[in-house]
Structure formats: C-alpha cells, structure tokens
Amino acid sequence: MDPFRFLFRLLGPVFRHPAWPRIRAAFIVWHVFAVLIVAFPSPVRATNKDNWKKPSVQAELEAWAKRLAWVGVECTPAQLQTWSQNLTDGWVSARAKAIYPFDKYLRAVNARQAWFMFTGPDREPQRLQITIVTKSKERVPVFEMGRSVSEPELVDPDFLDAYRVRRAVLFASWGRGKDTFQLLCRYFNKELRARRDDVKDVECELLQQKVEHPARRGVERPTKVLRRLIIRSNGVERLSGEGTSTPLKEERDRATAAAQEAVRAPRPSKIPRPGERAPTPDFVRPDPGASADSSTEVPEKPRSLP
Amino acid sequence: MKKFFRETWQTIREMAIEAYRQTQLQENGAALALIRILLAGSLIIQLTPLAFTELGHDVVAFAFSDDDTGGYRNLRATPGLEFFGGNDPDVLISLLQVAFGASVLLGLGVFGRLPVIVTAVCTGIVFAQNNEVSGGGDLLLGNVLFLVLLGDSTQTLSLDAKIRTGKFVDSTPIPAWPRKLALVQLVAVYTSTGFQKLVSQTWLPFDNFSALYQILQSPQWTRFPTLITDAQGWMLVPAWIGTATTIIWECSFPMVLIKRKLRPYYGLVGVGLHIGILVLMEVGIFSWLSLALYPSLFAREIGAFFDARWPAAVTAAEPVESSAGLDAPAASNDESVGSNDETSTELDESVAPAESNVELEAQSDESEERASQSPSS
Secondary structure (H helix, E strand, O other): OOOOHHHHHHHHHHHHOOOOOHHHHHHHHHHHHHHHHHHHHOHHHHHHHHHHOHHHHHHHHHHHHHHHHHHOOOOOHHHHHHHHHHHHHHHHHHHHHHHHHHHHHHHHHHOOOOOOOOOOOOOOOOEEEEEEOOOOOOEEEEEEOOOOEEEOOOOOHHHOHHHHHHHHHHHHHHHHHHHHHHHHHHHHHHHHHOOOOOOEEEEEEEEEEEOHHHHHOOOOOEEEEEEEEEEOOOEEEEEOOOOOOOOHHHHHHHHHHHHHHHOOOOOOOOOOOOOOOOOOOOOOOOOOOOOOOOHHHOOOOOOOOO | HHHHHHHHHHHHHHHHHHHHHHHHHHEEOOOHHHHHHHHHHHHHHHHHHHHHHHHHHHHHHHHHOOOHOOOOOOOOOOOOHHHHOOHHHHHHHHHHHHHHHHHHHHHOOOOOHHHHHHHHHHHHHHHOHHHHHOOOOHHHHHHHHHHHHHOOOOOOHHHHHHHHHHHOOOOOOOOOHHHHHHHHHHHHHHHHHHHHHOOOOOOOHHHHOHHHHHHHOOOEEHHHOOOHHOOOOOOHHHHHHHHHHHHHHHHHHOOOHHHHHHHHHHHHHHHHHHHHHHHHHHOOHHHHHHHHHHHHHHHHHHHHHHHHHOOOOOOOOOOOOOOHHHHHOOOOHHOOOOOOOOOHHHHHHOEOOOOHHHHHHOOOHHHHEEEEEEOOO
C-alpha cells in the first residue's frame, strides 16, 4: 500500500543502474561523516558574551582556576575566562568553516545535530513570579514558577508545567533572553486582565536563588529579585533590575541608606600626614589598581578652560 | 615515503571496500519496524495532549502562534505555515492533529513512507515556529523521522505486510544500513552530550559528582522542585550514583560499536537512566525517542527471534520477494543470526548478499520490478 510506488517505478532505471549501489554507498558514508563531524562537541553557546556572566559559568571558571593552581598552573578566573573565550571563538569559527557543507545538508533534511544537554547545572536558577495588585491595593500572588500556584483559576498549574512553557521561562532567564522576560510578562498581563476586572498593576519578578550544594547543605540561601517589570493598567511599563538602566527599588533603598549612613559617619579626626594612609569610608570602594599611598598624592590641578 | 603512501592508500581502499560491503548487508526488518512502532508511540504520547485538549490549545497558542493570536512573542509565519493558512492557533492545532493521524498510521505500518513524510512536514512546520521553546527532543525527532524514511520499515510487523503476505510478520531481509545509521545516530547523541559535560566539574569527581543533585533543584527541569531540599539528604547517594553512571555511560557509549557483548549492559543502563529522567524531569519527547532507537542495538537478537518463529517464505535458491530489490539476497535467514561469537562487532551481524548487484541484473524481470519500488535499495 505504498503510495509512492509510482515514484519508485518512475525512478526504476536509476535504481537498476550498475552505479546505483556505489552512489548509495557514497551517500551513506557522507551521512555518517556529516553526523559525526557536526555532532562533535562545540561550545557554540560560549560565543555569547552574556553567557559568561552567568553565576554558574563564573563558578565553573573559579573551580577550574583552583584546579589548575593545584597542578601548578597559576591563573585567575578572569585570565582563564579570557583564554577560554579566545580558544572558544577560534574553535567555533574554524569549526563553522569545516562543517559548512555537512551542516547545510543536515539542515536540509531536518537532521540537525546539537546535543547540549545539561552541560552544567544552573547553580543559581531563576523563577518567574507573578503578582497582581488590585484596585483596592491588595497584593495577590498568582504563581511562583516551580513553587506554588496561589490562583489556579487564573493560571492553570498544568499550563506552567508544560514543557514548552518551561522552555520559554528558561530562555527568559538566560542572558540573551532579557526580551523574553518582558514578553512573558506582557503575555501574563494580558491573560490576567482578561480574567479579572479589578487588576491595577501586574508585577513580574525574576527571582534567583542558589541551589543547595551537597557539600553545603543547610546553608541559608536567600532569594533575591533579579529583574522586575510592573505593568500599569494604562499600559505603562516600569522595568528595573539586572540588565536594565534602573536599579531595583530594594537596591535604591540600600544605596540611599548607605549614603545616609556615610553622611552620619564621623569625619576623620586628623588630616593624614604625608606617607600616612587616609581612612577610607566603607561605602567607598578602593581602586584595586591604585598604589598604596595614592590617597596622599596631590592630584594634578585641572587645567582651566581658556 | 613511497611505501608509506602505498600503505596508506591500501588502508583507505580496504576501508572503502569494507564500507561498501556494509551498505550491501541485509537483515530481518523487525528491528527497524520496532523503531518505527516506538517512534509512533512517542509521537502519540507527545501529540495527544497538544492536539486534543484545551490545555494543549493554550500551550500551542502560547508557544507557537503570534502575539496577536495568543502567543507570547511576535512570530512571523514560516513559508510552510503560510501555505497552510498562516500563524493561527487553529491552523497549528490542525497540523498537529494531522501529524497525530499520520503517527497512528505509522504505528500500524500502512501506506509505506507516506505517514513518515506527513508527520515530518507537520511537526517540522509547527515546532520550527519558535526556536526559543524547542529542545533536544525536537532535533532527535527530525533525525529519527529521516532515518525511518530511508528504510523499508513497513516490511514486517505492519498492516502493509498483512496486506502483502497475509501475515503481520514477514521475515524477508531488508537492507541493514538504515538501522545501522540509527545506531550511529544514537552513539553520536550520547557521546556528544557526554563529552560536552566534561567542561563542568560537577559531572566529575572534583565536585563529588554533584551535577544531578543540583540539576534536580532547577525549577525549569525538575518535576518536583523541592524534592532535594525536602529529602533531608537521602537523595545524596542516588544523585551521586546517577551522575557518575551518566557521565561514564555517555562518554563510553561508542563501546557498543566495538564490543557487541556490552550492548545488553549499555541498553539496561540506558533504559534505567531514561526512566529516571522521565520520572524526575520534564525534557519533552527526548527520552521516549532515545528509547525508540534502542532496537538498533539488538537487531541480531530481534531478527533471530522473529526468524525462529516466523521463518521467511523464501529459500536460498529463490530470489527474495522483497522491496529490498537490487540487493536481493540469496541467503537463508538462519545466516542472518550470524555467529555466536559475543565479541563480534557490528560488521558481521547482517547477511551479505551472495551476488553482486551487477550480477543480479540478470535476475528475473519480476524481481527487478519489485526492486524498483524501494529507494532504500
């Protein structure tokens, strides 16, 4: 009952040709080569500079730097990162040229090879949390991904459990998925407003918490807000947090408190003598590149403009 | 220097001849048929909730349709989707329903390769809409569908066989290379992912094989996000064993090509790991599809089982009535079982045709007519 019988009959002379077995053999060898070469491990995702900033990646660099120091190769995590980035860029660019024809073929037959599966655990995974603020200024938590769904009539827990939804949230938590976070918030904003009339603001937060390491069980792991988007009823959006130009409200409050504390702090009782180090207030981060007695150096007088 | 080049050339030539010989081998089609049936089962498991439930409608609209029609991002329809009616949830659901129907036909083994093509086109169009929500499972689906398309997977254990021969089982040998490509694909997937894991210390003894312990706390993957913290430490040892087993098993998986006697152990560990993944994590269709490729590891045993119970109707003296066509072997099915040497490799597990293809040209017209019906031959 093969409906393609006519096609095979049409191509019969080709399959009966004495050269056909050799052509078929060449195709099989080509396919095997293509699969093996393109599937060969390649750190394609490491070419994205944002991915290097991920805490899990930084933790890996730190661990490898320590491991290398143990075998006598001294380098800092930053040096190791630079070296790895250069190596990765070179490797990925050379590989891209080498696999070009194979990759084109595999894409054409929808047999792509990219097997990055759980290369490293996300040591600081992120969770999406949605809260609504009603017109009576009541805060109603709707759900926290992977934790609880407080309002199952607003968002179906099975919907959040679906593989494709999980993938979207995972993408939003990676460096290049910053826009996806906003898109997800807009989606839930639309859905929640359609299901409930008294919604004033919809607040989306990307929460981050370290996972428990087997060697550090029981250690407190505070949850911090990484990014926040508030969508008002008039459609105005307010984005703050990591990767944005606006710091989170908590960060601003902390900064303000630190500044006020600094103002209240007693001034140095004496003027340091030449060669003596001036006391540094704790809110001022010392420049690691500066020399030990830089604080006593007389700064160059700025030239006055003509 | 001349000697070196001569020897190198000789080696390459021998390898080419061996590779050519491999492409001529034939075997019982039951292993490929089981891959087809398991592939159909995996598709049915994935497509049923998406294509026939209200929740599935919401998920499809969220993930694959445009933000104007219920999606979370602005997605322009691909040319394929445009052809079928544009980026609308109803169109997407219809395509998935057609893919579901084709998967059922694929499982039943009817209409030859048509259900494979329909499933590949429909799922390809829908899942290619948004790469942010696609993963390894979608890649593997494309690969397995392509491999099943290459082989004559409805030769046995199919309605096609029932219609053709009056029995569901037809032990007539088919070309072995599509099944071998499936095995190569399985090795490529596991080995590639295994070696990529080596960049992370969490998969190594340096960090006490802590990878799974940490991954199982990630809300995006785990089915039970508080399992590790609620377990009060009793998950430490299972996670440690799981991590060590996974990395060793994946990195050494090419051994199945070298040592045949190791295949049952690798198969058993693989099934165990995939069941663990299915229970503890949400990785889409990936685990089901990986398991669907496992019959490629045991083609000889599966073939022997079917040959013993349902021997082929042909003998060595007769031309094989099969879509295997130009490779029509003149070998008895007992030979397809191969030797009992447990250390034998993939190379000697199938039946080599007794005559070359050119010689077969002289065979009966009827045989050639049948031969021309299969591109895999």
